[in-house]
Amino acid sequence: MEPDTPPPEDDPEFLDFEVETAHEAYVRHNRANHARDTELRQALVHSYQVVERMLEPVQILTESPACDDVSGMTHIVAAGQVARLINRAHAALLRHAMHAQASRAFMFDDPAGGLDTTGEQLARSLGISTYKAGKLLGAAAQIYDHLPHTAAALDAGELSLDKAIVLADGLRGVPPHLAHAVESVALSHASVRTVSEIRKDIERLLIELDPDTANELHADASERRRVSRPRSRAHGMALMRMDLTAEQSASIDHALDAAARAALTAGDCRTYHQLRADVLASWAITALQTGAHLTTTCGDPVHIPPTKIAVTVPLEVLARLLPGWDPHRAPAAVLADLYDGDAETAERTAQLLGDGRQILELSRDALGRPVGRTEAAWVEGYGPIAPALGALLAAGGTWQRIITDGPSGVPLDVGRHRYRPPAAIEAAVRARDLACQGPGCDSRARGELDHVIEWHDGGGTSVGNLLVLCKRCHRRKSAAGEYLIAVRPDGSRVWQTPTGTYTSYPARAFRRISHDALPLPFPDAA
Known part of the structure; x- marks a missing residue:
């Protein structure tokens, strides 16, 4: 874990406390076994390190000019x-x-x-x-x-x-x-x-x-048939997996094939595969808009009401729709200066960027021009999407628009007056976290709200003291020796687990940018 500059002690968003981990308790009660275990672990790690070092001569050989003239068969x-x-x-x-x-x-x-x-x-x-x-x-x-x-x-x-x-x-x-x-x-x-x-x-x-x-x-x-949740892929695409019985998959395949071929015969300009995807999506959209009926095998028939999907759209994304809106330079333009600009600009930009990770924190470039990182819009159950798609979905229909960066005037901290958060606080926490915040977990299923500092330890019910955990991570935090020991101002959380310290990061990093002015009837989106 990389060293961090400690935040001010009075920072209300920073929490830090000490607990004994399950591993530390094991060491305390089993010192003899722990010593033998540590000795064997060191022997194993050393053995693998020796094997790794033995590969270095091979790497040097493959990178040498001699390999340029070797036949392809030799490389195969x-x-x-x-x-x-x-x-x-x-x-x-x-x-x-x-x-x-x-x-x-x-x-x-x-x-x-x-x-x-x-x-x-x-x-x-x-x-x-x-x-x-x-x-x-x-x-x-x-x-x-x-x-x-x-x-x-x-x-x-x-x-x-x-x-x-x-x-x-x-x-x-x-x-x-x-x-x-x-x-x-x-x-x-x-x-x-x-x-x-x-x-x-x-x-x-x-x-x-x-x-x-x-x-x-x-x-x-x-009995194990299932349809997976979407997994995000590059450029606003997603991958879903369906494990179905042969008759189910054949039925879906033939229905999509018939629909796609009928559309092609009618002169549709889309490809066969595009039509199959669009037809399947249109069936789901129709069910979301009008509702559906489901016949159960062991219960009463179910009526599914019309449903909306939440799409979180930052204010600066909607600002792009305004005529004449001139957004601030994107961080990518600063990087372009670094690589393609004149020597003086490149040097000043390099100093500004430092190790490169500061690109997310820029508010000005090397010449003093304002820089604005456009936060990605976010679709519930999927993840980040391109600005154009976010603006399109925000128009309504099947999508429930949530605009961020604008104050609602609703209190987001009720102290210890109640354990369960009111609707406004729950909505704010879910809009902020978007996915499970457990260490190493990327579940985007609707999770449970959990107190960072437990209620029985004096923790309050506020946005700063709540986070979203899926059911499994909630169980791990409660029973599996995993403890949240710090919450940092950038939204990252430090966990103590049986195998060591682990830092989890929010689905979208907290922004540290400012916009000089927005031609909208809203306050500054800083």
Whole structure:
């Protein structure tokens, strides 16, 4: 964690307090075991550091001019050796993940049942999502407990991690005698087959070798059907995954195909794939605008009322719609000065930027011209979107517009007069946090409001003392030895977890910019 300049002690938005972590309590009660554990940890880390240093000569060789004249075949052969090394490293990673979970060091009891936080700890250590960490843990347990041939191939570097995960997922829940048979056949040509081909091989073999069990496995798998929440991609796009039964997916596919082809026949200028996407979205939009009816399999019919999606639009985004509005220079223009301007301007800009991270905090450029960072508009359940799209969605329809930076006059702090926050405070906290603020979590599902300083410890009910946590992170904070020890003025939060200190950052950083004037009937948007 990087050193920070301590804020003034009287800063009401800064909270700092000390707690004993679960790891510290373990050390205090198990000093002998902790010493042995520390010694082994140091030995493992040192061993991996030695292996890492052994790669430096190879890196020097590949970057030397000699490699420029080497044939492409030589590089392909060398790449194959690198792949084997990567495979063996992945095997070691999975083994460590498996042992970490088996140790039950990150298992906690709470009123909702056992809480296993190994996935979150692994995700922080590797810098990956909790979902991906969970996939690694599940694959590790399946491979090293039930698929010995796959484990051996992975340990030897003969099988890649993605292929091993496909085998683990495809054979999970399959009886051992059948799993071993399918595993042997699938592995016989795994080195020359793609991940998709191996997945199809497993599906075909399970049906052909045991059709009765295939029916049972299908019934079990259909219980896990789901449609994921959208995951943001570059340039305002999103990715959603649908795990459906074969008949459901076929029905959707044929309906979209028929609609797209009918539109093309009628002369629509969109492509086939664009039409499939737009038609599917139009069905959902219609349901949002008019409501829908849902027939349940174990309950009364459900009427879904019309629904709006919240889109948070900063004031400066709407200002772009005004005729003659001249926004301040964007930080990107300052960077352009640094790279393309004259030597004097570039030097002054470089001094202003320092290490480069200050670009988000600029209010003036090197020549004294005002600089304004345009905060991204934000769609509930998705994330940041481009200004043009934010302005378009703010027009209404299915979208509920929330304009930020304008004072509402509603009190945002009710002290300790009540535990549950009133609607105004809840709305302000949700508009600020936008996503779960738990360490390493990016869940955008509607979470729960939690007191930073607990109510029973004297914490008040205010915007500054509340944050949004998803249900799982709320449970971890309450039962899994994770404590919030500091809230900084920039909105970042410092957590103490069983594996160390971790800093989480708000979905959108607090701005430190100012606008000289806005031609709008609103106060300054600073």
